[in-house]
Amino acid sequence: MKQDYLVRALAFNDEVRAFSVRTTNTVEEARRRHDTWRVGTAALGRTMTIGAMMGAMLKNEEKLTITINGGGPLGQVVVDANAKGEVRGYVQNPHVEVESIRPGKMNVGAAVGANGYLSVVKDIGMRDYFTGSTELHNGEIAEDFTYYFANSEQVPSAVGLGVLCTPEETTEAAGGFVVQLMPGASEETISKLEERIANLTPVSTLIDKGLSPEQILEEVLGEDNIRFIDKMDVSFKCNCGREKFLNAIKGLGEAEIDSMIKEDHGAEVECHFCREKYVFTEADLIALKAEKA
Numbered sequence: 001m002k003q004d005y006l007v008r009a010l011a012f013n014d015e016v017r018a019f020s021v022r023t024t025n026t027v028e029e030a031r032r033r034h035d036t037w038r039v040g041t042a043a044l045g046r047t048m049t050i051g052a053m054m055g056a057m058l059k060n061e062e063k064l065t066i067t068i069n070g071g072g073p074l075g076q077v078v079v080d081a082n083a084k085g086e087v088r089g090y091v092q093n094p095h096v097e098v099e100s101i102r103p104g105k106m107n108v109g110a111a112v113g114a115n116g117y118l119s120v121v122k123d124i125g126m127r128d129y130f131t132g133s134t135e136l137h138n139g140e141i142a143e144d145f146t147y148y149f150a151n152s153e154q155v156p157s158a159v160g161l162g163v164l165c166t167p168e169e170t171t172e173a174a175g176g177f178v179v180q181l182m183p184g185a186s187e188e189t190i191s192k193l194e195e196r197i198a199n200l201t202p203v204s205t206l207i208d209k210g211l212s213p214e215q216i217l218e219e220v221l222g223e224d225n226i227r228f229i230d231k232m233d234v235s236f237k238c239n240c241g242r243e244k245f246l247n248a249i250k251g252l253g254e255a256e257i258d259s260m261i262k263e264d265h266g267a268e269v270e271c272h273f274c275r276e277k278y279v280f281t282e283a284d285l286i287a288l289k290a291e292k293a
């Protein structure tokens with residue numbers, strides 16, 4: 001399988017910045033780990049796709065968490081991403097089915113719900129956080145993020161996100177783009193961009209054709225207008241580990257650890273983000289208590 005990657009570009013005399021990403025393998029890895037059904041794969045996949053691109057807007061060790069809470073049957077959609085192309089995420093209820101709008105057109109908005117909010121927490125280091133939040137527009141995710149960028153970050157943007165599933169419900173193709181006006185963009189650039197966006201082929205069609213991230217941006221912006229800046233691999237990656245969960249148990253307090261030892265004779269925890277299971281034996285917990293004392 002082809003490695004997922006993201007491209008960054010500038011366009012229209014550098015008055016526009018743009019990102020595009022292919023996330024097919026990343027979304028398929030999430031689907032496999034969480035066993036999401038079609039509409040869950042689409043909602044999680046779209047959110048991971050925008051997450052990967054928003055991660056690319058960060059620097060060095062910065063990272064972000066997206067939470068979408070629309071009140072629909074999927075429950076919360078949560079995605080973590082960082083500046084290194086690492087993305088992870090989950091939906092609260094992966095086994096959800098909603099009627100399609102028409103054959104092949106999933107009703108992601110109905111599954112996510114539009115009665116709620118999306119929030120973005122950016123961890124920009126030194127215990128410094130930026131939190132932005134906005135009401136959901138339709139729960140289809142791409143438009144919700146267009147509103148988020150406009151309302152919460154004051155950046156006029158166009159967002160396209162697409163996830164296609166095979167008849168066997170695996171991920172056939174996934175990807176998307178974000179185009180943003182830089183401060184001080186000229187009226188001429190704004191109207192050129194608006195015209196292109198208004199006449200744009202739906203991103204799911206572009207992805208279905210197998211276009212690369214570069215080709216998607218050429219379709220969106222016009223190939224003569226773009227200057228590609230760089231490229232980065234993107235993949236599903238969870239940073240959980242035995243040590244982290246052991247520390248979490250340690251933080252629960254002695255009474256809780258005692259009851260795990262006496263009643264459960266150990267502990268089994270599962271990572272929300274990747275479904276990896278960690279088993280701690282009675283002996284592990286006794287050792288933890290001794291270490292703590």
Ligand SMILES: [Zn+2]
Pocket residue numbers: 238239240241271272273274275276
């Ligand atoms: Zn994990």
